[in-house]
Amino acid sequence: MRLPEHVAAAIMRLEAAGFETWAVGGCVRDSLRGAPPHDWDLCTAARPEEMRVVFAGARVLETGLKHGTLTLLTEEGPLEITTFRADAGYSDGRHPDTVLFVPEVRADLARRDFTVGAMAWHPQRGLCDPFGGRDDLKNGILRAVGDPDARFQEDALRILRAVRFAAQLGFTVEPRTAAAMHRQTGRLECIAAERVRAELTDTLCGRFAQRALMGFSDIFAAALPELRPMLGCAQQNPHHRYDVWEHSVRAVGQVPAEPVLRWSMLLHDCGKPACKTVDANGVGHFYGHPKASREIAAGILRRLRFSGEDTARILLLVEQHDLPLGDNGRQVRRRLSQIGEARFRDLLAIKKGDAVGQGTHPEDIAWLHAIEKRLNGVLAAEDCFSLRRLAVDGNDIKTLGLSGPAVGEMLRALLDAVIEEQAANTREALLALARARMEERHDEQRTVYRDL
Structure with missing residues (x-):
């Protein structure tokens, strides 16, 4: 050496x-x-x-x-x-x-x-x-020095470090050491929030994260008690082979090892246990779980002191993981207009992980790849889906006599028309449409005055 x-x-x-x-x-x-x-x-x-x-x-x-x-x-x-x-x-x-x-x-x-x-x-x-x-x-063995209980009593962070080593390096935790870790989970409350966040983030991004999450689920539940109801929560649904925790863990392993994506995947279904109902046929349903998951995730992220930027990204992905991305070019442009390309690709990754984690419908992956191809086609064609790509700007609209908030409202209306394929994205076509919209508004106002 x-x-x-x-x-x-x-x-x-x-x-x-x-x-x-x-x-x-x-x-x-x-x-x-x-x-x-x-x-x-x-x-x-x-x-x-x-x-x-x-x-x-x-x-x-x-x-x-x-x-x-x-x-x-x-x-x-x-x-x-x-x-x-x-x-x-x-x-x-x-x-x-x-x-x-x-x-x-x-x-x-x-x-x-x-x-x-x-x-x-x-x-x-x-x-x-x-x-x-x-x-x-x-x-490939992780073993405490001396008495493992004493080591974890001295410093509870060592429990999370052991899980991190298992996730990053694929080490097997020696049985006496593992038993002591499970016994000492109550001591995790001694650890500062920032240290918990750092250790869990490194664990989630580890190459062997899935194995570590399943083997030390009680430790994760102790560090993040909001997730405890996920453990053993059967989904009783033909779209899911695994309980809520195992599904989430499997999904974590299917997205790129980027902290925001891994955390989003871990938390995307954390609201399911609270939303679970079972119908007369014994089928489980989880109506409203994306919103419930977002609320729980917001509390976790706030307690662990995530940055504002990461919090916003994670909460968007958790809340929107079940929403459609687009079955055609028009719908893809609409979603791009709402969330932008970066979040669109994030959601694609989340949806792929979610689909694999379900373990029931592999054909969904092909469907998501088709959406990705459609997205790439929209971007390659430089289709208009944002005000930046619109063929007119605020100065053009002001020449028509509009000012103040009305300028922004008109630009947004023109963008909607382009996205919905109701107008071509050319300066001439958009100014003509803007004049027509203004005339329609004047006609409506004249009708109101006449009726008075």
């Missing part, structure tokens, strides 16, 4: 001053599995005040120094360097009450969450792996 030059240089600088130093944690794990690390962390025998002396004159951040962490700013990126430490007491279920500096690397590794992250690397000494992390990495 070869260390980047800036990492090796920092290790050499510390060791030249007499302080044992190792690369540690996720960067070692990723390097051993052949993936480029996102960042590099070091652990060292140097105390905070000693690190300050060693890196005197260098660009550093000292914001974490009271906990033993100094950030060295290099041209290749920031490098976090932390004193060997052990943590004591986690009264808030997230952060250690006390940080104890320790003299050697093995004690530092013992405080970490999973064996695959409790490894350190030195350019001369090689791998330090006291808990068998390399074997677990090779075998």
